[in-house]
Amino acid sequence: MSRFWSPRVKELEPYVPGEQPKLSKLTKLNTNENPFPPSPKAIEAMQAALGDDLRLYPDPNADSLRAAIADYYGVEAKQVFVGNGSDEVLAHIFNGLFQHGRPLLFPDISYSFYPVYCQLYNIPFERIPLTDDFAIDVSDYTGINGGIIFPNPNAPTGRLLPLDEIRRLLAVNNETVVVVDEAYIDFGGESAVGLVNEYPNLLVTQTFSKSRSLAGLRVGLAIGSAELIDALDRIKNSFNSYPLDRLALAGAEAAINDREYFAQCCDAVIAERERLRAELSQRGFESLPSAANFLFTRHRTLAAADIAAALREDGVIVRHFKQPRIDNYLRITVGTAEQHAQLLASFDARFPR
Numbered sequence: 001m002s003r004f005w006s007p008r009v010k011e012l013e014p015y016v017p018g019e020q021p022k023l024s025k026l027t028k029l030n031t032n033e034n035p036f037p038p039s040p041k042a043i044e045a046m047q048a049a050l051g052d053d054l055r056l057y058p059d060p061n062a063d064s065l066r067a068a069i070a071d072y073y074g075v076e077a078k079q080v081f082v083g084n085g086s087d088e089v090l091a092h093i094f095n096g097l098f099q100h101g102r103p104l105l106f107p108d109i110s111y112s113f114y115p116v117y118c119q120l121y122n123i124p125f126e127r128i129p130l131t132d133d134f135a136i137d138v139s140d141y142t143g144i145n146g147g148i149i150f151p152n153p154n155a156p157t158g159r160l161l162p163l164d165e166i167r168r169l170l171a172v173n174n175e176t177v178v179v180v181d182e183a184y185i186d187f188g189g190e191s192a193v194g195l196v197n198e199y200p201n202l203l204v205t206q207t208f209s210k211s212r213s214l215a216g217l218r219v220g221l222a223i224g225s226a227e228l229i230d231a232l233d234r235i236k237n238s239f240n241s242y243p244l245d246r247l248a249l250a251g252a253e254a255a256i257n258d259r260e261y262f263a264q265c266c267d268a269v270i271a272e273r274e275r276l277r278a279e280l281s282q283r284g285f286e287s288l289p290s291a292a293n294f295l296f297t298r299h300r301t302l303a304a305a306d307i308a309a310a311l312r313e314d315g316v317i318v319r320h321f322k323q324p325r326i327d328n329y330l331r332i333t334v335g336t337a338e339q340h341a342q343l344l345a346s347f348d349a350r351f352p353r
């Protein structure tokens, strides 16, 4: 606190990101980064962009990247918005599309940035409880609202809401914007992008941070009707005209164009996820079904906090949320086979059978 702070700064409760330890030999399974490197073509494109042109501003509209994304998803370029990570895209959505004085609806167990943006932008909200088995029941989202947002697959549960359920929601909620945050959709779900031409109030967000191994580059996107994208451009151009730098534009475009490498990485993550599920199950863990690059899991007898603390002593970091309903769960990011071996060896040594 400082006397120079405005009342507004004093009352903020900022988001606390998962730990990014400075030590490099840790087995880091806590923030859902991809264990595989970015596309070699993305690295090459960024190396090529690294030169004298950096004295020039980047394209404020990111036209070339938007066109590549539009091509990948089979939509028009005017239906694509890009930003500095999907967190920034989400911030613009909250600021520009959810400001109606009516409550925004999102699940009680969900991405913890949503309530932070609500506070920042003065948006009332209502948390809708997930069912007992941590599923979203769309019939709970029919009340008066200023918008609806949920991750699909949900975070940190990993559970997928099938597309026909999203359709069912859109059929009854057509007056306010519905945002499907697809940060993890490439690890086993079907994207709602295919519905945007049918529902002008649907906005789908995605990120290059998870499935495209570019968390360090900060590129996120939204796809929806041209009128929603126009709103986001208006907000963006009132905030920062150049959210993506020249390296990010070059790297992201090469990454989205490298479909083969992308498919290989996603397949490998999915295969490792299911191997990890089986290994954990043999050790007394029960994991929720996951369509993401992490498992949400609890042990039949051991407390999650104790497991997380023990693993940490061996340099294995997993995420534990001290939050009602889920404080006995761990969220474990899918890593490489080698990282999983370290995780399991640590668990076996600390909790011998």
Ligand SMILES: *Cc1c(COP(=O)(O)O)cnc(C)c1O
Residues within 6 Å of the ligand: 084, 085, 086, 087, 088, 111, 151, 155, 181, 183, 206, 207, 208, 209, 215, 218, 219, 220
């Ligand atoms: C990781 C994540 C994001 C943010 O992704 P960035 O593009 O890295 O900002 C958004 N939503 C959910 C649910 C996430 O897990």
